[in-house]
Amino acid sequence: MAKCFRSLLVEDHGKSGAKCRINDRFKMLAALAAILTAQYAFAQSGSDVLPFIDPLIGTANGGHVFAGATLPFGMAKAVADSVNDGQGGYATKGGKIKGFSHMHDSGTGGSPSLGNFPIFPQSGCPDDILDNCVFPETLREEYVYNSTVEASPGYFSLKMLSDIKAEMTVTNHTALYRFTFPDNPVGRNATLRPLILADLNDLPLSRSKGSVAVDEDTGRISGSGTFSPSFGIGTYELHFCSDFSGAEIYDTGVFMNNRAGNQPKNLNVTADGNNISPEILPAGAWTQFHAPGKGNQILVRVGLSFISVDQACSNAESEVPDFNFDGVHQAAVQAWAGTLSPVEVIPGNGVERKFLKIFWSGIYRAGISPQDYTGENPLWESDEPYYDSYYCIWDSFRSIHTLITILDPLSQIKMMRSLVEIWRHEGWLPDCRMSLCKGFTQGGSNADVILADLFVKMRELSAEHGLDWNDVYEAVWTDAEKEPQDWSVEGRGGLHSWKNLHYVPTDDYDPHGVGLFTRSISRTVEYAYNDFCIAEMAHALGKESDAQKYSERSGYWRNMYKEDQKSRNYTGFLQPKYLNQSWGHQDPIFCTPLLNFTSCYLNPDGHETYEGSAWLYTFYVPHDMATLITTLGGNNAFIDRLDYFHTSGLLYIGDEQGFLPVYLYHYAGRPGKSAERIHYYIPDQFNTSSNGIPGNDDSGAMGSFVALSMMGTFPNPGQDVYFITPPFFEEVSVTNKLTGKKATIRNINFDASYKNIYIQKATLNGEPYTKNWFSHSFFLEGGVLELTLGANESAWGTRLQDLPPSMSTSHDLTGYSMW
Ligand SMILES: *[C@@H]1O[C@H](CO)[C@@H](O)[C@H](O)[C@H]1NC(C)=O
Numbered sequence: 001m002a003k004c005f006r007s008l009l010v011e012d013h014g015k016s017g018a019k020c021r022i023n024d025r026f027k028m029l030a031a032l033a034a035i036l037t038a039q040y041a042f043a044q045s046g047s048d049v050l051p052f053i054d055p056l057i058g059t060a061n062g063g064h065v066f067a068g069a070t071l072p073f074g075m076a077k078a079v080a081d082s083v084n085d086g087q088g089g090y091a092t093k094g095g096k097i098k099g100f101s102h103m104h105d106s107g108t109g110g111s112p113s114l115g116n117f118p119i120f121p122q123s124g125c126p127d128d129i130l131d132n133c134v135f136p137e138t139l140r141e142e143y144v145y146n147s148t149v150e151a152s153p154g155y156f157s158l159k160m161l162s163d164i165k166a167e168m169t170v171t172n173h174t175a176l177y178r179f180t181f182p183d184n185p186v187g188r189n190a191t192l193r194p195l196i197l198a199d200l201n202d203l204p205l206s207r208s209k210g211s212v213a214v215d216e217d218t219g220r221i222s223g224s225g226t227f228s229p230s231f232g233i234g235t236y237e238l239h240f241c242s243d244f245s246g247a248e249i250y251d252t253g254v255f256m257n258n259r260a261g262n263q264p265k266n267l268n269v270t271a272d273g274n275n276i277s278p279e280i281l282p283a284g285a286w287t288q289f290h291a292p293g294k295g296n297q298i299l300v301r302v303g304l305s306f307i308s309v310d311q312a313c314s315n316a317e318s319e320v321p322d323f324n325f326d327g328v329h330q331a332a333v334q335a336w337a338g339t340l341s342p343v344e345v346i347p348g349n350g351v352e353r354k355f356l357k358i359f360w361s362g363i364y365r366a367g368i369s370p371q372d373y374t375g376e377n378p379l380w381e382s383d384e385p386y387y388d389s390y391y392c393i394w395d396s397f398r399s400i401h402t403l404i405t406i407l408d409p410l411s412q413i414k415m416m417r418s419l420v421e422i423w424r425h426e427g428w429l430p431d432c433r434m435s436l437c438k439g440f441t442q443g444g445s446n447a448d449v450i451l452a453d454l455f456v457k458m459r460e461l462s463a464e465h466g467l468d469w470n471d472v473y474e475a476v477w478t479d480a481e482k483e484p485q486d487w488s489v490e491g492r493g494g495l496h497s498w499k500n501l502h503y504v505p506t507d508d509y510d511p512h513g514v515g516l517f518t519r520s521i522s523r524t525v526e527y528a529y530n531d532f533c534i535a536e537m538a539h540a541l542g543k544e545s546d547a548q549k550y551s552e553r554s555g556y557w558r559n560m561y562k563e564d565q566k567s568r569n570y571t572g573f574l575q576p577k578y579l580n581q582s583w584g585h586q587d588p589i590f591c592t593p594l595l596n597f598t599s600c601y602l603n604p605d606g607h608e609t610y611e612g613s614a615w616l617y618t619f620y621v622p623h624d625m626a627t628l629i630t631t632l633g634g635n636n637a638f639i640d641r642l643d644y645f646h647t648s649g650l651l652y653i654g655d656e657q658g659f660l661p662v663y664l665y666h667y668a669g670r671p672g673k674s675a676e677r678i679h680y681y682i683p684d685q686f687n688t689s690s691n692g693i694p695g696n697d698d699s700g701a702m703g704s705f706v707a708l709s710m711m712g713t714f715p716n717p718g719q720d721v722y723f724i725t726p727p728f729f730e731e732v733s734v735t736n737k738l739t740g741k742k743a744t745i746r747n748i749n750f751d752a753s754y755k756n757i758y759i760q761k762a763t764l765n766g767e768p769y770t771k772n773w774f775s776h777s778f779f780l781e782g783g784v785l786e787l788t789l790g791a792n793e794s795a796w797g798t799r800l801q802d803l804p805p806s807m808s809t810s811h812d813l814t815g816y817s818m819w
Pocket residue numbers: 016017018092093094095096143144145146
């Protein structure tokens with residue numbers, strides 16, 4: 001979604017302490033690397049690769065990556081919450097922290113998500129007076145020793161200036177914290193008598209009501225709150241249940257504002273009639289302890305549930321019965337090793353460690369969301385899986401879901417079943433969804449694309465595992481045919497014009513639903529591609545007249561193509577078009593991030609292209625690149641234009657729409673140029689520093705882009721097409737978790753300085769292979785694709801019959817037919 005572009009947000013080139021922290025880490029890692037270098041020639045997989053994962057990549061300058069402890073697709077996500085830049089919780093240059101909270105979204109733009117019911121430890125209250133402890137978040141903000149921040153899969157820790165060390169790990173619905181207190185409260189004339197509070201707030205301060213209670217015998221703090229989603233409509237209710245272990249209870253109570261007392265033992269906050277904003281009224285409960293025993297440690301276990309406080313408590317009791325921090329941590333590490341286990345890499349001699357870190361960290365980040373809330377959905381009774389935090393599909397359809405399809409097909413099937421179940425109960429597929437609420441739609445109905453992506457790749461296997469393709473079809477058909485009342489959160493607007501005028505007019509007349517009447521160009525091209533994806537399914541399901549209709553509609557992008565529109569030295573761009581068929585005007589470079597970008601989000605005064613320029617959207621015809629290339633003047637003119645796009649600053653790779661243009665050279669018979677481009681962006685724009693991603697990670701979208709690119713298998717999502725480029729390592733293998741078959745891509749003449757990045761020839765299972773793409777059957781059936789590399793472009797993959805399919809040319813000769 002890229003709500004905020006980092007360079008616009010903060011001009012910070014890192015002269016801070018954070019840089020020193022990175023350097024310290026690097027010294028340690030360099031020492032380790034020296035030991036490990038010798039091993040680079042050998043295969044890496046499973047838990048061997050965990051040291052290469054750095055969850056702090058993307059935690060500075062607006063990357064908003066969640067750096068804390070989570071299981072793959074887990075609901076509990078524990079981390080410290082930074083005061084600044086804290087959309088994902090902890091930010092490397094985010095200054096002070098204000099607490100530790102248990103649920104987050106990763107990489108989002110806009111306002112922060114979740115972060116409900118933060119806890120905060122203090123060693124004792126100054127002069128042993130309760131009210132001298134700090135309660136509201138604005139008062140308790142505290143710096144941390146930056147060099148103490150440690151993050152690894154399933155674990156996060158840091159030390160605060162109060163000398164309290166905070167460590168955290170998780171199970172699926174429970175966060176487990178281990179606080180280690182100093183012998184004497186630092187800077188407080190106080191007895192070591194730790195106080196831990198739980199606040200009813202969330203990160204965006206969205207609470208409309210809440211209640212909390214503390215049990216004076218056990219110290220248990222539990223409660224509930226009603227909150228708003230961070231990029232959507234409505235509200236959600238969440239419950240928590242905190243238990244403590246490691247010290248005797250000294251006293252318990254609640255707090256309101258900056259005052260605390262040991263009576264009463266519960267309180268409720270609701271909106272009052274006086275317009276006193278209940279969201280920001282600090283309120284919560286606390287438990288204070290006698291000095292802990294050996295090790296000065298207190299453990300806090302926080303169970304979570306969207307159903308009830310009782311379920312939050314029972315989740316915690318069953319998942320973490322014994323407060324065994326190291327056991328829970330080890331289980332989390334094992335879960336991540338399992339997620340990574342299908343991938344095996346032989347790095348190759350001399351490969352720099354940073355490339356392995358970029359790669360494994362990218363895969364890791366794409367495993368954080370969507371979140372598995374199965375059993376935690378209060379909205380309807382169902383035995384279907386329920387996933388949430390599709391945040392947003394507009395970003396994730398471009399590569400995350402394809403990566404999940406490759407590495408964890410069963411999870412992908414469950415996620416798609418969950419999408420269809422949302423359609424069954426709410427009438428519409430989401431384009432974005434978080435915290436049980438409808439999120440905002442940014443362009444078309446792109447759930448159609450991820451469903452088609454799975455359909456063309458794993459139709460039968462998905463059906464065997466419970467995905468009902470007839471319902472899927474009805475759901476995507478609904479997107480194409482029915483306009484919802486509120487198309488800002490589901491479906492498509494302007495459908496009447498789409499069906500009758502064959503484009504979305506810039507001054508659309510649409511009395512059928514409400515939404516922002518902006519983005520006419522970007523919605524037109526996205527609707528066209530969405531309809532292509534529906535046509536693919538219609539055809540395979542034997543619905544020929546639908547297939548015909550939707551494939552026709554997939555050509556409507558041409559209706560907004562103005563052939564004499566000039567920009568820079570190029571002619572022919574998408575332009576606004578009115579109801580009366582006459583042309584409007586939008587400078588084709590307008591809405592280029594970092595160049596000229598004003599109100600190019602979901603702004604009421606927004607424009608005709610969303611988060612990108614007409615330059616960018618003119619390239620977006622993923623299903624019929626052959627026609628686009630002809631339209632833009634043929635292969636050479638197209639390549640010239642694409643080169644200019646990449647080198648002029650007009651392409652911003654920090655927004656997911658920038659991904660596909662890296663690989664479009666394949667359609668013009670120049671696969672070597674795609675390889676050149678990706679070797680520029682990695683490591684120039686994707687690297688191992690805390691600001692090592694160029695935009696919001698958007699639930700791991702940037703992570704999936706680097707992972708697939710470095711494997712040499714970037715997809716054209718929605719089609720059974722992977723572009724072949726040489727992997728960044730000597731060899732990469734993926735073992736399919738459903739079929740057990742292993743697919744290997746091997747580079748011959750591999751060169752770690754990346755001079756040999758051009759494929760000279762290829763074989764698939766020993767037979768010559770000339771196509772510059774392959775289909776998902778490679779991952780399902782396994783095999784060995786061997787690429788012989790050289791320092792110059794070659795004729796490999798350049799002939800017409802070698803190119804990926806386009807709808808209009810329907811390359812039957814390639815053995816793959818669009819139909
Ligand atoms: C940690 O980094 C922050 C910048 O985010 C800085 O303001 C703070 O002073 C640093 N803390 C220490 C203890 O150096």
